[in-house]
Amino acid sequence: MPPKRHGMERLEDLPGVGPSLAADLRSLGIGKPAELVGRDPIALYHELCLATGQRHDPCVADVFMAAVHFAGTGEARNWWTFTAERKTLL
Secondary structure, three states: OOOOOOOOOOHHHOOOOOHHHHHHHHHOOOOOHHHHOOOOHHHHHHHHHHHHOOOOOOHHHHHHHHHHHHHHHOOOOOHHHHHHHHHHHO
């Protein structure tokens, strides 16, 4: 059964988001999945790189794209389905 976005409270409940990426999102001030609705995942990726002082693997942006997409639409997609789009944006 696919995950349902309504009622999700933990970032780790988002498809593809584990403890490490959840911690990254929390470091950016995002504490719940609903706070991702309407956010720019590429901007979040750049904010993370700035905040940590290091360039993160671009696949992190793919996961952010998948998480923002799910938060906004309820459609769960694997993070790698966003790779081609991310490559045009980064």
